[in-house]
Amino acid sequence: MLSTLLIAALLSACASKPDEAPERTEAEQYREARESMESNNYVTAVDRLKELEARFPYGRYAEQAQLELIYSQFRLQDYPQTVVAAQRFMRSYPAHPRLDYALYMRGLANFYMERGFFDSMMNTDKSARDLSSARDAFEDFERLVTRFPDSEYSEDARARMVFIRNEFARHELHAARYYARRGAYIAAIGRAQYVVQHYQQTPLVPEALAIMVKGYERLDRPALADKSRRILATNWPDSEFLEDDDQVDLAWWPNENKGLLSLLTFDLL
The missing domain is CATH 1.25.40.10 (Tetratricopeptide repeat domain)
Incomplete structure (x- = not known):
């Protein structure tokens, strides 16, 4: 009987060690x-x-x-x-x-x-x-x-929406330039037209119109080219893409021979 009591007391002492930390309360854990x-x-x-x-x-x-x-x-x-x-x-x-x-x-x-590591280091083009x-x-x-x-938070959200919308437009123009450089003028016009129709408040619209003008000229569609040129000249008369005689100039636009060469060589030359 005595040995049983001693064992029980020993187990009780082991179960309640004095240096064991009490469980933290919810308030204490939140404070931490x-x-x-x-x-x-x-x-x-x-x-x-x-x-x-x-x-x-x-x-x-x-x-x-x-x-x-x-x-x-x-x-x-x-x-x-x-x-x-x-x-x-x-x-x-x-x-x-x-x-x-x-x-x-x-x-x-x-x-x-x-945004990756390098985006925080430099202004990379995400378009x-x-x-x-x-x-x-x-x-x-x-x-x-x-x-x-x-x-x-709404004011900042609106500003970020403007930024994102510009990125969307830039993304479409990136594709339009890609197609134009390879002589795929219908695809280039389609991407540029999407910018004009869906991203009218962005600063990318003048270049989109210029791409449409040049693309229609290559496709021998003078009426459509003139229409796009008039829209550009009327709304953005000081555009960098307009020359003094209201002709459209795109510095990167390929000449006809280069466009064919790019198409045949997958732009490797």
């Missing part, structure tokens, strides 16, 4: 996550916020923790995970008063998704790239300014 954020230690902040979510999924800090997680992952430039976190918050709290913030952050993450993430960003910003026109 905030302290990590304030010290710009976002790696630790993300770990602590995820742990907080796992331990207290329905706690008083659950909503705020998800918002902090969106921001922390964005600061780490982990844009795919920022998008995931923002989408999860929007699904979980569709009527939350800070839904505009989550939508804005998702747009920002998509906006920067295509030749796939712009799927930029389209997602544009849709996010458009949804933000439509649903929350008075949001504190």
Whole structure:
């Protein structure tokens, strides 16, 4: 009997070691996550916020923790995970008063998704790239300014929409130049025409019209060439693509022989 009591006492003593730290409360864990954020230690902040979510999924800090997680992952430039976190918050709290913030952050993450290391070092031309993430960003910003026109983030969202729209137009012109240099004038005109029709407020429209003029001239369609030239001269009389006699000049436009040669040699010569 005595030995049984001694064993029980020994086990009880081992089970409650005096140096064992008590389990942190939800408030303490959230405070630690905030302290990590304030010290710009976002790696630790993300770990602590995820742990907080796992331990207290329905706690008083659950909503705020998800918002902090969106921001922390964005600061780490982990844009795919920022998008995931923002989408999860929007699904979980569709009527939350800070839904505009989550939508804005998702747009920002998509906006920067295509930026690589070298983009932060130099002004690279992104017009030749796939712009799927930029389209997602544009849709996010458009949804933000439509649903929350008075949001504190709407003004910046509108400015970014202008920038993205210019990128879309530049992307189309990049393709138009590509086709024109290879003698594919119908394809070049089609891309330029798309810019004129869909991106009228961008500064790329004058060059698009100039491409249409030159393309129609190559296709021996003088009426269509004259129509495009008149639109260009009427709306942009000081355009760099217009000469004094209102003839169109594109410095990069290939002469007829070069266009044929490029087409036959896949532009290797």
